[in-house]
Amino acid sequence: MSFMPKIIGGVIKQVLRRPVTRKYPLEKSEPSEGFRGRMEFYPELCMGCGLCERDCPTGAIKMEFYPNVKRRMPKFYYGLCIFCYQCIDSCAWNAIKPTTRFELSTYNKEELRERVPDEEAPPLKPRKPEKRLYFR
Amino acid sequence: MSIVTLPFGPQHPALEEPEHFRFKVDGEIIVDVEVRLGYLHRGIERLMTTKSYIQNIYLSERICGICNVAHTTCYTQTVEQLAGVEAPPRAQYLRLIVNELARIHSHLLIIGLAAEEIGFETMFMWIWRDREIVMRLMEELTGNRVMSGYNTIGGVRRDATEKFINMFKKKTPVLKESFEQIKKVFEEDPIVRKRFVDVGILKKADAISLSAVGPTARGSKVLIDVRYDDPYQAYKEIPINVITYDEGDSWARMMVRVDELFESLRLIEESIEKMPKGDYRKTFPRRLPEGESIGRVEAPRGELIYHLISKGGEKPFRIKVRTPTFSNLLPIATTFKGETIADIPAILISVDPCFCCTERIEIVDINKGKVWYTSRRELSRLYRRDQK
Amino acid sequence: MAENDEKIADKVRSIVGDRGEVHLKGKRRIYIKTSKDVLLKVIKDVIDNMGETYVSAITGVELEDTIRVYYHLWNIRSKVLLSFIIDLNKEAPEAPSLTSVIPGAMFHENEAYDLLGIKFTGHPNLHKHFLLPEDTPSDFFPLRSNFKGGEK
Numbered sequence: 185m186s187f188m189p190k191i192i193g194g195v196i197k198q199v200l201r202r203p204v205t206r207k208y209p210l211e212k213s214e215p216s217e218g219f220r221g222r223m224e225f226y227p228e229l230c231m232g233c234g235l236c237e238r239d240c241p242t243g244a245i246k247m248e249f250y251p252n253v254k255r256r257m258p259k260f261y262y263g264l265c266i267f268c269y270q271c272i273d274s275c276a277w278n279a280i281k282p283t284t285r286f287e288l289s290t291y292n293k294e295e296l297r298e299r300v301p302d303e304e305a306p307p308l309k310p311r312k313p314e315k316r317l318y319f320r
Numbered sequence: 321m322s323i324v325t326l327p328f329g330p331q332h333p334a335l336e337e338p339e340h341f342r343f344k345v346d347g348e349i350i351v352d353v354e355v356r357l358g359y360l361h362r363g364i365e366r367l368m369t370t371k372s373y374i375q376n377i378y379l380s381e382r383i384c385g386i387c388n389v390a391h392t393t394c395y396t397q398t399v400e401q402l403a404g405v406e407a408p409p410r411a412q413y414l415r416l417i418v419n420e421l422a423r424i425h426s427h428l429l430i431i432g433l434a435a436e437e438i439g440f441e442t443m444f445m446w447i448w449r450d451r452e453i454v455m456r457l458m459e460e461l462t463g464n465r466v467m468s469g470y471n472t473i474g475g476v477r478r479d480a481t482e483k484f485i486n487m488f489k490k491k492t493p494v495l496k497e498s499f500e501q502i503k504k505v506f507e508e509d510p511i512v513r514k515r516f517v518d519v520g521i522l523k524k525a526d527a528i529s530l531s532a533v534g535p536t537a538r539g540s541k542v543l544i545d546v547r548y549d550d551p552y553q554a555y556k557e558i559p560i561n562v563i564t565y566d567e568g569d570s571w572a573r574m575m576v577r578v579d580e581l582f583e584s585l586r587l588i589e590e591s592i593e594k595m596p597k598g599d600y601r602k603t604f605p606r607r608l609p610e611g612e613s614i615g616r617v618e619a620p621r622g623e624l625i626y627h628l629i630s631k632g633g634e635k636p637f638r639i640k641v642r643t644p645t646f647s648n649l650l651p652i653a654t655t656f657k658g659e660t661i662a663d664i665p666a667i668l669i670s671v672d673p674c675f676c677c678t679e680r681i682e683i684v685d686i687n688k689g690k691v692w693y694t695s696r697r698e699l700s701r702l703y704r705r706d707q708k
Numbered sequence: 709m710a711e712n713d714e715k716i717a718d719k720v721r722s723i724v725g726d727r728g729e730v731h732l733k734g735k736r737r738i739y740i741k742t743s744k745d746v747l748l749k750v751i752k753d754v755i756d757n758m759g760e761t762y763v764s765a766i767t768g769v770e771l772e773d774t775i776r777v778y779y780h781l782w783n784i785r786s787k788v789l790l791s792f793i794i795d796l797n798k799e800a801p802e803a804p805s806l807t808s809v810i811p812g813a814m815f816h817e818n819e820a821y822d823l824l825g826i827k828f829t830g831h832p833n834l835h836k837h838f839l840l841p842e843d844t845p846s847d848f849f850p851l852r853s854n855f856k857g858g859e860k
Contacts, residue, residue, distance in 0.1 A: 215459070216456075216459050216460055216463075218459075218460070218462075218463045218478065219459065219463055219464070220463045220464055220469070238372075239372075239374050239375065240375070241371065241375040241376075241377075241378040241379060266378065266382075268378045268469050269463075269469070269477075270374065270375075270377075270378065273472075273477065316603075317603075318472075318474060318601055318602070318603050318604065319374060319473075319474075319603070319604055319605075319606050320603055320604075320605055320606065357838065357839060358837075358838065358839040358840060358841070361839045361840065363850060365823075365851065366850055366851060366855075401734070528760050528762050528784070529762070529810060529811055529812060530811055530812040531762040531763045531764075531810065531812025531813070532762075532812075533762075542784075543784075544782075544784060549784075549787045550736055550787065550789075612733075613734070614737055614780070614789065614791070616764075616789070623764065625764050625765050625780065627765065627767050627778065627780070629769055637769075638767075638769045640765065640767040640769075642764065642765035642816070646815060646816075646819075647763075647764075647812070647815075649815065650811075650812060650814055650815055651812075
């Protein structure tokens with residue numbers, strides 16, 4: 185019977201504490217800073233090299249040719265993306281940047297396709313790579 | 321008495337992953353058992369020959385969710401060995417840290433599930449509450465709670481920040497207290513001992529001749545551990561103690577895992593102190609020369625071996641993956657004979673079955689009440705119509 | 709490569725004799741190339757002289773003109789991985805089964821038969837549909853190079 189005070193103490197402590205449930209859609213929880221969420225694409229920084237398409241494991245990135253500005257740019261399909269961030273690692277011009285947004289659920293699959301519209305495509309500005317490429 | 325056939329699985333509350341056993345029982349005693357695998361066979365070895373080495377990192381990671389760090393460590397180690405390149409020293413220490421953190425996470429999962437199998441649900445909840453601490457540490461280090469995406473060919477992808485090291489040092493006493501409680505329960509609680517002791521005995525000679533690996537073999541006094549026999553990464557510089565137990569029953573196999581928790585914590589503390597400064601990643605060529613290499617790593621469930629044959633170029637020619645549960649199934653199937661039906665979950669959970677590592681797509685239509693098997697080609701045709 | 713590995717390779721060379729060639733391929737990796745007729749005797753001699761050994765993996769691979777089988781065994785006392793290599797005829801590949809020497813090779817050989825079509829003589833329970841679903845035909849071997857399916 186020597187363990188009874190410990191059991192009763194433990195039970196009272198658990199009953200009187202604040203519940204740990206967080207009411208999710210009303211109270212948000214922030215992931216840590218390095219969390220791998222949705223990517224963001226900056227077309228003015230892209231060089232059209234195609235390394236992101238070559239290294240994507242699932243084929244979620246496809247390059248497309250824009251005839252009005254005569255350059256290639258990627259289009260993304262988040263339905264196939266596994267958020268591995270290999271495209272961010274492979275891009276030497278930092279044209280794809282990470283964010284921590286993870287609430288991507290939708291009823292319409294077309295919302296998951298991201299493509300720069302024809303009229304917003306900027307012309308190509310050659311410049312030096314900003315990042316070291318690890319796979320040569 | 322006549323012999324009755326008892327089918328067990330693939331869907332069953334006592335199993336964590338689908339497998340099918342056919343037990344032949346005489347009353348309550350099991351006389352024979354037949355194993356049927358293949359419910360998670362996905363054709364990964366064939367798929368890996370169609371993708372490049374960089375794309376295969378993420379494919380090998382998804383062979384198993386819980387042991388994903390061991391799979392990427394083994395794959396990147398094998399590819400680096402083929403090219404004759406070694407990862408930089410800081411990357412080797414970081415790989416040790418993430419491997420041991422994943423080992424703690426996996427052992428806590430299976431010990432909690434073992435407690436749930438015998439009905440001890442309070443212990444299950446408390447162990448999984450402490451597993452949350454480990455998952456938060458993984459998220460801080462790698463960016464995701466379970467599927468890490470941390471290893472790459474040539475090193476690791478991120479560095480360990482000051483925030484991670486401080487968080488680890490703050491949480492170490494909490495984890496140690498929790499591990500002490502788990503050890504005390506497993507050694508002294510009479511119900512745990514009654515369910516696990518003297519159940520599913522595997523003798524030492526059988527464990528070697530039937531080729532058991534990992535804690536299944538170490539619970540039967542066989543001293544094999546890849547981190548000790550064939551050291552890789554930073555295990556060459558930080559020695560480890562191999563933990564064995566003599567009894568050979570389910571209790572011994574669980575106690576090996578409980579003691580390994582303390583050992584992993586000690587290894588992480590020591591490697592954080594001794595970690596050298598420098599680069600954590602190196603450049604690596606895209607095209608590899610012709611050749612072969614074999615890589616071995618100690619996953620939480622046993623020895624994982626990758627055999628890579630390359631004919632030059634960007635894609636591998638043949639990769640063979642042999643996962644630990646595949647080797648452990650045969651020894652365990654022979655220990656069922658002579659036990660009662662109520663001992664089946666206790667024996668199965670002590671071998672830590674991870675069948676998604678082992679290898680079909682089976683579709684069940686609840687509305688029509690039909691079950692049919694389909695091929696990958698049909699599935700691709702059905703679900704890829706909208707993708708050009 | 710440590711000289712410890714050289715000593716073990718020499719010891720294996722003296723056990724194998726002229727029934728095969730022994731190479732040291734890296735740290736703790738020894739390759740032994742033999743023919744399928746003497747394979748079981750060579751493995752038995754190595755195990756008798758070098759101590760307890762268990763089966764790590766059995767790999768089957770289809771090359772241009774042969775089918776090659778690797779038997780990977782790990783020796784516990786000397787801590788080396790011994791890989792025995794044999795080449796088989798591509799039309800009717802038949803290899804000796806390791807289950808008479810090390811019973812633990814049962815599942816590994818069954819997987820090689822199911823996915824590649826290599827028959828192992830002396831295996832207690834060689835059957836198809838070990839990993840593949842039951843409605844696949846009996847000559848359906850996914851890892852052969854003439855298998856069509858899966859690629860876009």
